[in-house]
Amino acid sequence: MPKLIVDDLTVDRGGRRVFAGLSFQLEAGHALVITGANGAGKSSLLRTLAGLVPPANGRMAFEGGDSDSTLAEHAHYFGHESAVKRALSVSSNLEFWRDFTRPVLPDGFAANAMAPMDILELLGIGHTADLPAAYLSAGQTRRLTLARLFVSPRPLWLMDEPTSALDAASEAQLIGLMNTHLKNGGMIVTATHTELTALSPVTALQLTAPAAGDHGGHGYDDDLEAFA
Numbered sequence: 581m582p583k584l585i586v587d588d589l590t591v592d593r594g595g596r597r598v599f600a601g602l603s604f605q606l607e608a609g610h611a612l613v614i615t616g617a618n619g620a621g622k623s624s625l626l627r628t629l630a631g632l633v634p635p636a637n638g639r640m641a642f643e644g645g646d647s648d649s650t651l652a653e654h655a656h657y658f659g660h661e662s663a664v665k666r667a668l669s670v671s672s673n674l675e676f677w678r679d680f681t682r683p684v685l686p687d688g689f690a691a692n693a694m695a696p697m698d699i700l701e702l703l704g705i706g707h708t709a710d711l712p713a714a715y716l717s718a719g720q721t722r723r724l725t726l727a728r729l730f731v732s733p734r735p736l737w738l739m740d741e742p743t744s745a746l747d748a749a750s751e752a753q754l755i756g757l758m759n760t761h762l763k764n765g766g767m768i769v770t771a772t773h774t775e776l777t778a779l780s781p782v783t784a785l786q787l788t789a790p791a792a793g794d795h796g797g798h799g800y801d802d803d804l805e806a807f808a
């Protein structure tokens with residue numbers, strides 16, 4: 581069975597230690613919810629797993645996966661930024677993403693790629709397919725960003741505050757889709773301030789904020805989001 585393994589992971593940002601010695605394992609079909617105060621390092625952990633921030637120390641691996649793919653290539657990162665090209669149409673955005681990201685389907689993960697139009701319809705934004713993505717509302721943009729996870733299946737979803745900007749109905753739909761991903765043998769690591777107990781099966785991991793007085797940092801990572 582595929583497994584995400586994080587062993588003794590230490591992450592620094594801008595020269596300051598964010599967390600150290602973090603270890604956990606996540607099996608196929610399971611979700612891990614990361615909680616913690618502002619600045620505790622939830623986003624940093626997700627960005628590190630996504631390959632966007634290099635770890636200072638430790639090991640991360642997707643065991644039992646596709647041997648030709650890195651951990652990051654097993655994952656979709658659903659972060660705060662929309663990663664949407666505003667001048668392209670909604671459907672062109674998804675077609676680009678489908679062609680740009682290779683599906684990764686290790687043993688035990690059974691998801692089918694969805695056609696761009698089908699997932700747009702499912703998420704209630706099919707009528708926007710030919711519009712420039714710039715015309716979408718915040719919640720619609722969030723749904724377009726979410727649609728990317730379905731056009732090119734990958735087993736590990738890394739989701740930073742996934743329910744932000746979604747109305748109650750969209751939030752309920754997202755939880756349902758996340759549970760279906762788990763039933764398909766996928767995995768989810770998600771950071772949240774709100775309860776995500778509707779996910780099943782789920783375990784929780786609390787990150788603690790760095791010790792007071794630890795102000796040794798003096799710089800910035802060079803991974804600031806690119807503005808499309």
Ligand SMILES: Nc1ncnc2c1ncn2[C@@H]1O[C@H](COP(=O)(O)OP(=O)(O)OP(=O)(O)O)[C@@H](O)[C@H]1O
Nearest residue numbers: 593594598617618619620621622623624799800801
């Ligand atoms: N690009 C960066 N350069 C330097 N420091 C950074 C950078 N990004 C984040 N940090 C610092 O890393 C620490 C952890 O930030 P992170 O965003 O991971 O926390 P978080 O738990 O996700 O917080 P929140 O709940 O507010 O979203 C913070 O002290 C933050 O200032």
